[in-house]
Amino acid sequence: MYSIGKLCKEYNLSRSTLLYYDSIGILKASERTKSNYRIYSEEDKERLGQICLYREAGVSLEEIKELLNSKKKSEENILKKRLIQLNNELHILRLQQKIIVKILKSKSFNSKVLMMNKKNLVSILKSSGIKEESLHNLHVEFERMSPHEHQIFLEFLGIDEEEIKCIRSKAKTEINKLL
Known part of the structure; x- marks a missing residue:
């Protein structure tokens, strides 16, 4: 008690x-x-x-x-609805982020890195000694442990849908080989 x-x-x-x-x-x-x-x-x-x-x-x-x-069906419906709301909120936040970057760039601010993107991240990782194979392994582990968060991370980096599909597909292929 x-x-x-x-x-x-x-x-x-x-x-x-x-x-x-x-x-x-x-x-x-x-x-x-x-x-x-x-x-x-x-x-x-x-x-x-x-x-x-x-x-x-x-x-x-x-x-x-x-x-x-209530029953499990209600739980599934409510949680799916919340997930859709979160995805919509994330989409809106990403759009707002891009708009802010565009505004800042148009105002001639001196900062070169206004938003973390694929190019910047890869450059940072490679300059710290991480090899191409390790970058691939990073995607494999990210996909294995947290597929949804992996998707969100790739979108955050500004990678287009087709490239995201390709990255995740390669990672899933590696995961399936390990199983």
Whole structure:
């Protein structure tokens, strides 16, 4: 059994956050003491862990409530929807980044490197002694460990879609050889 203080400490949340979760019905204490203090069970603690995980993923409290009270299909739909939102936000941020770079370049700023790109990164890595084969191995490991983040990283570097497909395809071929 856990007090509100223990859960707050363990999940690094404020007392008011847990009280708010209680007020909206997303996390209710299993019991109350004679003094009317909230007592949380192991199940409550696990539920709070799920709530925190979903919050870290940017899922709204309304959707978390739906997730925790519904079937797997709802979870899949809500998480796919959140992923689409994140991809749209990333796309918008990349566009804004490119616009800012264009504005800065048009204003004749002296900085040569306004945004990290493929050319700059490869140049830095090669000048620090990294060989072509090691660069390829970097892509293979990135693809193996975090394919989605690998895609995002390549897009961040301003690499076009076709080249990204080629890089990732080569990396996947290497991974399949290792299996």
